[in-house]
Amino acid sequence: MNHTRRNFLKFAGLTAAGLCVASAGGALAVSGAGSKIKDGDKALNAKRWGMVIDTKKVGTKESIDVLAKACHAAHNVPDIPGKQNVKWIWADSFEHAFDQPNNYMDEGLEKREFALLCNHCTNAPCVRVCPTQATYKRADGIVAMDYHRCIGCRYCMAGCPFGARSFNFMEPRLHLDLAKLNKEFPTRMRGVVEKCNFCVDRLAHGKQPACAEASNGAVVFGDLADPASEVRKLLREHYTIRRKPALGTEPGVYYII
Amino acid sequence: MKLYNGGKIITGLVIFLGIFLAPLAYNAGKAAYTQPKLKMPENEKECIESKEFMRTKHMQLLDQWRDWALRGEGQRFYVNSKGKQFEMSLQKTCMKCHTNKAEFCDKCHNDASVTPYCWDCHIQPEGLKK
Numbered sequence: 050m051n052h053t054r055r056n057f058l059k060f061a062g063l064t065a066a067g068l069c070v071a072s073a074g075g076a077l078a079v080s081g082a083g084s085k086i087k088d089g090d091k092a093l094n095a096k097r098w099g100m101v102i103d104t105k106k107v108g109t110k111e112s113i114d115v116l117a118k119a120c121h122a123a124h125n126v127p128d129i130p131g132k133q134n135v136k137w138i139w140a141d142s143f144e145h146a147f148d149q150p151n152n153y154m155d156e157g158l159e160k161r162e163f164a165l166l167c168n169h170c171t172n173a174p175c176v177r178v179c180p181t182q183a184t185y186k187r188a189d190g191i192v193a194m195d196y197h198r199c200i201g202c203r204y205c206m207a208g209c210p211f212g213a214r215s216f217n218f219m220e221p222r223l224h225l226d227l228a229k230l231n232k233e234f235p236t237r238m239r240g241v242v243e244k245c246n247f248c249v250d251r252l253a254h255g256k257q258p259a260c261a262e263a264s265n266g267a268v269v270f271g272d273l274a275d276p277a278s279e280v281r282k283l284l285r286e287h288y289t290i291r292r293k294p295a296l297g298t299e300p301g302v303y304y305i306i
Numbered sequence: 307m308k309l310y311n312g313g314k315i316i317t318g319l320v321i322f323l324g325i326f327l328a329p330l331a332y333n334a335g336k337a338a339y340t341q342p343k344l345k346m347p348e349n350e351k352e353c354i355e356s357k358e359f360m361r362t363k364h365m366q367l368l369d370q371w372r373d374w375a376l377r378g379e380g381q382r383f384y385v386n387s388k389g390k391q392f393e394m395s396l397q398k399t400c401m402k403c404h405t406n407k408a409e410f411c412d413k414c415h416n417d418a419s420v421t422p423y424c425w426d427c428h429i430q431p432e433g434l435k436k
Contacts, residue, residue, distance in 0.1 A: 185377065228433075232431070235428045253380070
């Protein structure tokens with residue numbers, strides 16, 4: 050065989066490429082041979098999850114507290130007195146919720162409280178600013194968080210125009226009733242940000258979100274992309290608004306006024 | 307042949323060898339390391355994958371499970387090489403059989419001197435105490 054520099058380089062290149070492929074294959078093959086992943090048998094799927102909240106039915110502090118209790122119990126959210134509280138769903142007034150001050154508003158609306166939570170925006174600013182991609186957008190529209198990756202930089206809190214994110218200034222377990230924890234869901238640790246996850250863990254088992262379940266039909270959850278879904282039916286039949294639409298984040302939570 | 311500064315060099319060598327071999331002398335005569343006895347689940351004989359696989363690769367498996375469950379399509383169920391289905395969840399799957407963290411996880415982790423941070427957030431099956 051004719052030993053030329055050209056042949057030598059070809060051979061060396063092929064060897065290097067082969068080694069790379071072999072080692073990459075080895076690194077990927079972690080799980081047991083022949084294993085695969087799939088959806089749960091009862092899992093609910095959608096193109097774009099969304100929520101419609103009927104504020105005529107759930108419009109007082111007490112009624113929203115019922116939703117918050119159900120949500121916070123399901124996700125081990127602590128109740129911390131003062132400014133460092135952690136909240137996934139909470140109540141606030143029309144002016145604070147919708148940025149539309151009106152000096153002569155009708156009394157019913159002025160006194161009504163609104164259930165506020167993460168809007169799972171289509172163009173979520175928190176997803177864009179997260180430097181570790183701990184917050185990310187799922188294909189079904191849910192803005193989800195991977196607490197393993199969160200470094201607590203709080204850019205997402207600055208980015209979110211809805212105040213939907215809470216920072217764990219202290220160990221949340223200090224303020225949880227440890228006897229009543231939901232053992233199917235983790236807690237968080239000090240130094241991470243958290244927020245509503247649209248009950249993605251419950252959807253995987255075919256269950257509705259905790260707040261919708263506790264609301265007696267005042268909170269309806271469903272697929273916004275499906276014209277036959279119940280949320281779309283409500284949106285057709287009622288006048289609804291979203292929070293701060295001018296910002297262009299495209300919230301997925303609608304309020305019947 | 308003459309060894310310059312021989313006294314100092316030999317003293318130094320003796321001290322060095324003494325320190326270097328001290329751990330061997332300290333452990334001489336003690337029983338060899340044995341793997342800790344773990345409390346295995348009573349009702350379940352087979353884990354998600356084979357025993358050897360779980361022993362050496364459970365950390366990679368959990369790492370993959372987390373990414374599969376949270377990212378991608380959000381598919382949360384794992385079908386193992388024998389076709390059995392499990393939810394990819396530390397608390398809902400692993401700890402349902404391994405109901406005692408202190409008698410299972412901690413034993414090897416302490417021996418190997420590793421401190422995984424799973425339990426900073428995940429709730430151990432024994433529950434939490436103040």
